[in-house]
Amino acid sequence: MKIVIIGATGTIGSAVSSELEKKHEVIRVGYNDGDYRVDIASQELIQALFVKTGIVDAIVSTTGLANFGTLDSLSDADYELALNNKLMGQVNLVRLGRDYLNDSGSITLTSGITAWQPMQESLSVSMVNAGLEGFTRAAALGLDREIRINVVSPDFVRETAEAMGMGSIGVPATQTALAYAATVEGKMNGETVNARDYL
């Protein structure tokens, strides 16, 4: 398969790229580097990206910005970032990317554990993560040509936790990557795949 990974230079995206490269041709897309670059907040740049990649068999998104903060500290701009970047940025990857997929291709988005295991500071993050899962369930009913869509819900990533001095909690990125491989190579559609199930 020819697979484009958007967010390929991040902690999760790097691990997903390495995992999928074992069997497939991977196009790594980042914000600052990679084979190609994109800012998912821009529909024009998303469109330009797919013109460059051409037709692929799978689109994997491991990207999307949203800030943590409490009811007191989150600003309008914080909510807008979550909505315009992590949520609509990924929704627009679906709206624009589906035309660049082969029949029986797949799209995999990324939500996060805070959709279901919230924290006081995860307000806008929980909101858009759950929203991505709701969107995915509906989009799965409407994609044609046997194209599938799923969303991976990563747990806290162990490498990130260790880098932050929080100890060996969470799911290693290499294990998290197996959840993405499962959505790309499997038959599931409309599902939320929990990365911790691959621990």
Next chain:
Amino acid sequence: MKIVIIGATGTIGSAVSSELEKKHEVIRVGYNDGDYRVDIASQELIQALFVKTGIVDAIVSTTGLANFGTLDSLSDADYELALNNKLMGQVNLVRLGRDYLNDSGSITLTSGITAWQPMQESLSVSMVNAGLEGFTRAAALGLDREIRINVVSPDFVRETAEAMGMGSIGVPATQTALAYAATVEGKMNGETVNARDYL
């Protein structure tokens, strides 16, 4: 209790108002009429509303706009309506309204069955309904003064179905209203309450 119901002139809101008026003082707020008027797309108008209502014991929202449409037919404006009105309109009721609640007060928002029972045409609706449920789970951890927040997920409303010539499917508004009474009068916090459980 003194309860402000935003969306009180709609099919569900009217039934919720009638149910809660049996035991409580209800302030009915609508878009075009009611005791007071508000457009939840405007933070300024939300703020002005709560200045007028003063301190209350419960805020109930039965309002929020979002359009149905497919991946092909939904426009950027449709996604923006769902995000700015049904989702952020209700989130802003929480952000601004919590300062106008008595200790141990409550907030009840409205999502919808399509978060979990999607249709091809419910893309943006499923997205924001699920997003509201994710936001509510996180917000419940951060509200102080023992203030609670929940979200009711109405089924298709029987009166609406009958008016559309679809037959007697869905949950009657009078029954749907019992889900709202349960969140206002009960002890639950951070929960999604399915109106069909009250059928």
